[in-house]
Amino acid sequence: MRVVVLGSAAGGGLPQWNCGCGNCRRARAGDPAVPARTQSSVAVSADGARWVLLNASPDLRQQMAATAVLAPPEGAPRGSPVAAIVLTNADIDHVAGLLTLREGQPFALHASARVHAVLGANPIFDALDRARVPRVALDLGRRTPLSDAAGAPIGLDVTLFPVPGKVPLWLEGGRAEAELAGEEGDTVGVEVTDGRRRMLYVPACARITPALADRVRGADLLLFDGTLWDDREMIRQGLGPKTGARMGHMSVGGPEGSLALLEGVGARRRAFIHMNNSNPLLAADSPERAAVAAAGWEVASDGQEFRP
Numbered sequence: 001m002r003v004v005v006l007g008s009a010a011g012g013g014l015p016q017w018n019c020g021c022g023n024c025r026r027a028r029a030g031d032p033a034v035p036a037r038t039q040s041s042v043a044v045s046a047d048g049a050r051w052v053l054l055n056a057s058p059d060l061r062q063q064m065a066a067t068a069v070l071a072p073p074e075g076a077p078r079g080s081p082v083a084a085i086v087l088t089n090a091d092i093d094h095v096a097g098l099l100t101l102r103e104g105q106p107f108a109l110h111a112s113a114r115v116h117a118v119l120g121a122n123p124i125f126d127a128l129d130r131a132r133v134p135r136v137a138l139d140l141g142r143r144t145p146l147s148d149a150a151g152a153p154i155g156l157d158v159t160l161f162p163v164p165g166k167v168p169l170w171l172e173g174g175r176a177e178a179e180l181a182g183e184e185g186d187t188v189g190v191e192v193t194d195g196r197r198r199m200l201y202v203p204a205c206a207r208i209t210p211a212l213a214d215r216v217r218g219a220d221l222l223l224f225d226g227t228l229w230d231d232r233e234m235i236r237q238g239l240g241p242k243t244g245a246r247m248g249h250m251s252v253g254g255p256e257g258s259l260a261l262l263e264g265v266g267a268r269r270r271a272f273i274h275m276n277n278s279n280p281l282l283a284a285d286s287p288e289r290a291a292v293a294a295a296g297w298e299v300a301s302d303g304q305e306f307r308p
């Protein structure tokens with residue numbers, strides 16, 4: 001199985017257009033310790049020929065142009081190795097790239113019924129003609145062979161599993177904080193297997209549940225929510241009023257962080273992804289980066305390939 005990181009940053013990317021935080025300034029200046037990053041998405045393939053994208057970021061056009069394996073095949077006027085897309089929620093940084101794929105190309109669009117309902121309520125997504133781009137609702141917890149637009153299997157099975165999260169920011173609609181957790185299926189993680197190896201993609205997670213810890217155990221690769229190092233880092237840096245908890249993202253550091261809570265859960269290879277530009281992990285020379293490395297974690301970078 002091949003897993004290519006198309007983008008490793010959270011919504012906004014690094015640098016974010018309007019951000020003057022330390023990381024954004026270093027990335028803008030070309031500091032090699034803080035390379036620029038696009039918004040998170042990964043491509044997975046069993047055979048290197050047909051690929052599924054996990055989420056479609058607003059940077060998808062740039063990501064595909066930078067990724068040789070996703071180029072149209074030789075000898076045909078139109079075509080794409082991308083056979084399918086799987087969505088983990090309806091956040092802008094995970095679905096806006098669908099609009100980039102509006103050129104009459106068939107692929108299958110897989111998501112939970114809840115996420116499909118959000119897309120279905122937004123006519124702009126009808127830019128993807130449903131005759132060419134079938135929308136397939138996946139049952140939570142059920143392992144399903146991934147198919148392309150014609151229903152042909154692409155050699156990968158996928159399981160969507162619910163994780164604690166929140167409704168998309170753009171759908172909050174003034175609701176009270178207590179009502180933002182959303183319903184089951186609003187936020188999911190994805191497990192992908194080629195029958196031999198098993199990888200998990202979890203770019204948003206508010207809490208580690210026992211079910212999630214069980215699923216992580218023994219995985220060959222875990223790509224996990226690395227949005228913030230510490231719950232209050234955006235407030236401390238003067239970037240905004242929100243905590244990570246308010247945004248539906250658990251922190252990496254601290255006694256309640258993913259680094260501590262996933263310790264010993266034992267995914268063979270593990271990396272953080274979906275880092276917000278405020279996160280000190282993004283600087284290769286930070287003590288936080290050294291701490292995660294010492295605990296056996298990587299920080300995924302754009303263009304990186306895993307072969308679990």
Ligand code: MLT
Pocket residue numbers: 010011012091092093169170204247248
């Ligand atoms: C998030 O991960 O919390 C969202 O991407 C926020 C957003 O839509 O900007």
Ligand code: MN
Pocket residue numbers: 010011091093274
């Ligand atoms: Mn996001």
Ligand code: ZN
Pocket residue numbers: 015016019020021022023024025277278
């Ligand atoms: Zn920034």
